[in-house]
Structure formats: C-alpha cells, structure tokens
Amino acid sequence: MDLILWRHAEAQEPEPGAGPEAQYRLDLQRALTGRGQKHAARMAAWLSRQLPESARILVSPALRCEQTALNLGRKFKTCDQIAPGESVESLLEAAQWPHGKLPVLVVGHQPTLGRTAALLLNLPQSDLSIRKGAVWWLRNREREGERQTVLMTVQSPDFL
Helix, strand or coil, rough: EEEEEHHHHEEEECCCCCHHHHHHHHCCCCCEEEHHHHHHHHHHHHHHHHHHCCCCCCCCCCHHHHHHHHCCCCCCEECHCCCCCCCHHHHHHHHHHCCCCCCCCEEEEEHHHHHHHHCCCCCCCCCCCCCCCCEEEEEEEEEEEEEEEEEEECHHHHHH
16 A cells, blocks of 8 residues: 655745634635645646556645645545644544555645654654655555555655
8 A cells, every 4th residue: 555645835824823723723724825836736746647546635624735735636535634733543544554455645734744654664753854745655565474664755846
C-alpha cells in the first residue's frame, strides 16, 4: 500500500485574539496565499503524472487543504479524521494503513503529517518537519514475513 502525505501549501496567517473555539473555526477558513496557490498547482502537476487513477484522496476540512487538493482536478473526500489537531492514529485509520488495497493521498497538516512519517519510518524524532506544499510518498511492503515502510520520494514544490 502507498501512503502519500501532502502538506497543504502556504496559507494566510491566522487571525489573532479569538477564543479557542472561534480560533479553530477561523483556522479552518484560512485560504492559500498567491505563492501557496502556485506551489499547489506545481505539486499537483507532478502528482498527476505519478498518482494512479485508483488512488483515494482524503482531504482535511480546512479550506487551505481543499484548495491545495482542487489543483489535482480529481474527486476527493473531505475527512474530519485528518483535520488540524487530529492524531496520527486517526490519520492512519482513515487511510486504512497498512492494509488498504489502494494508494491513499492525504492532504493535511503539521505536526500530524510529520509525526506519521516519523512513526512509519521508525525515526526517533516524533516531530519530523514536512515543508508546506511538500509530498512524502511511503510504501508498505512485506519482506521475509516482516512489514517494512519504504520512503519512495520526498518532493518539494520549490524543486519542481
């Protein structure tokens, strides 16, 4: 199974001063910046060439993630399990890792994406940093009766 982690592209800064519940709602409404839109389009063009047609696409309900994913021009499912602040376990459950049959592209947030990559790669650092707009492509395979995670590629929109 392939799990592709795509961090949303650069978004507007959060609005200061609201209470926690209002702050969360405002955070979900943050849109991509012009630079973020360019990076999302660049990464989507690369992903379109690499991503199988059968891939499931799961997107956080945050506007910046939906705007990032729209650049692919494919259908996607908005998934509360990968909203800001959700856990690695929630993301992996939504993606059906490692037993899913189809590749899954997740468009989400830090620190959850970085923590997911670190966990799957057995890295000691729990807060691996994934740049805005970047993709980390992981593959689960079985070798000699043991499950392994392979890092297939890391791609940044700055290098496309």
